[in-house]
Each structure stands twice: as C-alpha cells, then as structure tokens.
C-alpha cells in the first residue's frame with residue numbers, strides 16, 4: 001500500500017449560498033458544504049477537519065502546513081497562526097518531525113512530486129514553503145523541469161501554464177495528463193506529496209468579482225486533475241488523500257482566510273482508516289504513518 005497526499009491550499013467547507021463560489025458548481029470533489037454528506041466518486045470518504053488548532057484568530061498557511069506535514073500543533077508551538085513561510089522555529093519542527101522523516105525511518109520511500117526550476121533552486125531563496133523545507137531537511141532530491149518533461153514530476157499548476165508564461169520550454173499539459181503522471185509516480189513510492197496553491201492565491205484576489213470568476217473557472221480544472229489521478233491510480237493498492245490548511249475560497253465576502261473546517265478526502269484501501277481518524281490538521285501525519293505501517297490500514 002502507498003499513500004499520495006494532495007495538498008490544496010485554502011479550501012474550506014463553507015455554507016451554501018451566493019457568498020460561496022463553490023455552490024452551484026456541482027463539483028464532484030469540491031462542492032462540499034456544512035451539514036451535508038458529500039457523494040464522492042471512487043468510494044471516497046470525507047473527514048471534516050478542524051484547521052483552527054485551538055488558537056485564536058484565522059488559521060494561516062505556515063502553521064497549518066507545518067501541522068499537516070508534521071503532526072505538531074505548530075500554532076500552539078509559536079503561540080499564534082503564522083501566514084506565508086515557516087519561521088526558524090517552524091523550520092526546526094519540519095526538520096525534526098516531517099512525515100517524510102517518519103516514513104523514511106520505517107524504510108519506505110518518499111518523494112515530493114512538484115517540479116522546481118533550476119533558476120529557483122540556484123537562487124537560494126530566502127523564503128521557503130513548508131513543503132520545500134520538509135523535503136530538503138529530509139534529504140529529498142527536489143524534482144526539476146527535466147523530470148517534468150519526462151513525466152517524473154508535476155508543476156504546481158499541473159498545466160505548465162505558469163512555466164510557459166515565464167518562458168520555460170515545456171509543453172502545455174491537460175489536467176488529465178498531469179493527473180496520470182502523478183498517480184504513476186506515486187505508485188513507485190511509499191509516500192508522495194503534491195502541492196497546489198493557486199486556490200489560495202485566487203481566494204486572496206483583491207477584486208471580489210474577479211476572484212469569484214477565477215475560482216469558478218479553476219475548480220472544474222482542478223477536479224479534472226483529481227479525477228485523472230484517481231482513474232490512473234490502482235485504488236486497490238494506492239490510497240489518495242486530499243486536504244487543505246484552512247478555508248478561503250468558500251467565502252467570497254472576504255479576501256481573508258476563514259474559520260471553516262477543511263475536507264480531508266480519502267480514496268483507496270486506507271480511506272476508511274484515514275477518514276475515521278482525522279479530526280484536526282495534526283492528525284494527518286500520524287494517521288498516514290500508521291496506515292503505511294505493517295498490520296494496519
């Protein structure tokens with residue numbers, strides 16, 4: 001059994017109504033609302049997941065992602081929710097307790113599926129995402145555009161448009177192509193992480209009408225990608241988990257994050273195990289680690 005974790009930034013479970021751009025979309029994975037049991041394809045199950053971490057204020061990315069990737073309550077650790085990129089204290093937690101390290105210590109292979117450009121890696125950026133810190137501190141090789149061209153990595157936007165706009169010589173990919181590449185890459189590793197953060201970016205868009213339009217254009221594309229992953233995966237052996245760090249796009253009345261829970265969706269052999277155990281962001285790492293351990297899941 002292997003696990004693929006697809007982390008999608010800034011998607012919460014909102015209430016229905018005109019304030020929610022996901023209402024009326026009829027998305028098989030993302031039109032999920034409070035008080036309703038979603039009918040998920042591929043036998044999927046949902047765990048309603050608290051993103052607030054027991055700390056006052058709106059949940060934020062650096063602490064939420066650190067909690068997802070370590071099981072450590074990152075907001076309690078530093079006494080607040082931290083937006084953007086992890087602080088030194090959070091980097092230390094990611095280095096010591098990441099899901100990669102825990103699974104590697106059980107002799108299973110791990111990988112981060114996202115593609116990085118050589119120029120980004122060479123620039124030694126000062127601000128690194130929680131996912132990058134976790135991968136680097138566990139000694140993982142970051143995948144590059146050469147890997148992407150060979151179908152051995154996926155760009156964060158999964159169509160490569162972001163790269164093409166910046167002049168990189170890669171082909172445009174359909175969501176279906178990238179989804180299939182991701183599923184095949186994940187089949188060759190015990191644990192694979194893929195990160196998608198455009199959702200949170202478009203939720204923060206200043207122009208509310210534009211934000212709503214971008215969300216309603218983007219979510220069906222993202223759903224095509226997820227469907228392709230699930231179609232290409234062998235769901236008798238591969239578990240696919242989808243989660244988020246906090247709400248954002250499900251409430252168009254605000255540019256900020258929300259206090260809403262997030263949906264942790266699980267498909268494949270460990271779907272029941274995972275959906276029955278995950279209640280908070282801090283449950284995701286220990287639950288996946290246990291699902292991958294012999295004798296469980």
Ligand SMILES: [Zn+2]
Nearest residue numbers: 009010061245
């Ligand atoms: Zn976030």
